[in-house]
Amino acid sequence: MTHLASTDSALPDSHSQIRSQFPTLTQMLGDYPLCYLDTAATSQKPQCVLDAMAQYYLQDNANVHRAAHQLSARATSSYEKVRDQLQVFINAKRREEIIFTHGTTESINLVAFGLTPQLKSGDLILIDSAAHHANIVPWQELAKRTGAIIKPIPLTQDCRLDLNAYQTLLALKPKVVALCHVSNALGTVNPVIELVQQAKAQGAITLVDGAQAVAHLSVDMAAIDCDFYVFSGHKMYGPTGIGVLYGRFEILDTLTPLLTGGEMIKRVSFDGTEFGSLPNRLEAGTPPISAVIGLGAAIDFLQLSLTPEVKAHEAELLQYLQNQLRALGDVHLYGAHHDNIGAVAFNLADEHHQDVGILLDQQGVAVRCGHHCAMPLMQTLNLKGCCRASIGIYTNKTDIDHFIAALASVKELLL
């Protein structure tokens, strides 16, 4: 692992400077320091995000968009500034293409509901077999409403999307193709640019779930060229309760609003209501203002901290994690490729993932154990569940070593 040692030594100051911005990470759990390897479930938050949210509540608290007073003007300006930040962050053409939601799940629900009038019985919806339930269930509900048909895009033996099968399915002219950018359970990466291009060539509407990508990769809407891209603030060092729906303007503007009322109207009378224009049309009710402002701070943080060197460090750390798990022995890895992002899925021999999780927890190690909200994927892998260790910008080699030592203790106890 000499290559990693050299990376760590090339980075120590800047990396410990990044890590030191996360107050949660310094705590002890009993006799053990917290070893947080559950970033794929939710990331920890840097001080700047907490400060931005506190600042809003301490000084600017007011509702956005409506009151003609100074506090509301300040709150509205901070809130709308984050839309501009996001436009730059994901390289969208227009600020109106950014919709604030409560999270990835709501974003996908907005799209799946909004497309209802555009689908008819027999239309085909293709879904990535590695998808999170949030990218499955809203489509199943859409299919129930419209009589559309869902077809999963199968995976190959090594847990990658089966590109040949994808071609065959695309030839059936699907109406919608729902993909994930990075699999939440496995960390495998889809070649989304290619996949979207091929789907669009067949006339499909494309949605990409980027929840596990945005904290680790630069995402570029002009390059990916999908119709919809969705992600959550809390997995990219921002607060919970805030998500983003990016939609290409022309198609976003055709969505039927799922939620109505509040700021999304232009004119209301008892004879009828006229909806407002984007982005407000899809943001009914008072939005999570402090969370939007926290997300803005998280974007600032990422733009400053997620340098090419830090991305390379994260990639090497994941390699190191995979290699150390292999070296430990009696560990099954699932879909662990050299180009994966953020997460490793594994089981210890034939032991139940929950036993492993409980015993790791005794040693201060936080990993996720279960089906990872991807039951169809677990069925494909013929697993009841597995453990997932996932890393973030603050993870260092010591965390990995701590985790591997803890897993060695679990192995000694169980095997």
Next chain:
Amino acid sequence: MTLPIMPRAADFAYQVEDAATLLARFEQTPNWQERYRQIMLLGKELPCLTNELRLESAQVKGCESDAWLYHIEQDGKHYYLADSDTRIVKGLIGLLLSACHGKTQDQILAFDPAMYFKHLGLEGQLSPSRTNGLHALAKAMIDAVKP
């Protein structure tokens, strides 16, 4: 009407270690490794449920792993048969059985799982936010004896 499948009454006739002995032993454990080794040993000594009895109707909800629970009353005493597909949860079931198996309704209703697990040095495992299902299992065992 089809009656749900039940284990035979004889299957419920097994002994468990009494809670006082258990507590005394757990007080001696020097570290978490030893504590969890004891828990898993306890689970190993319990009877297993056959596949036919691992029914959804007997499942205790609230566990990430699968856990099944049966209960009968005989001569004023309550007996349980429970199993799990994980070693630690099965062991935790064993801890609960030491407090409840073969006891009277009054004894079981007076049983305080929070205090019990605290004495065992395992209070962290009982929280309803834990996915091990221990909270749900304790509640199911107590609820089973309520009139």
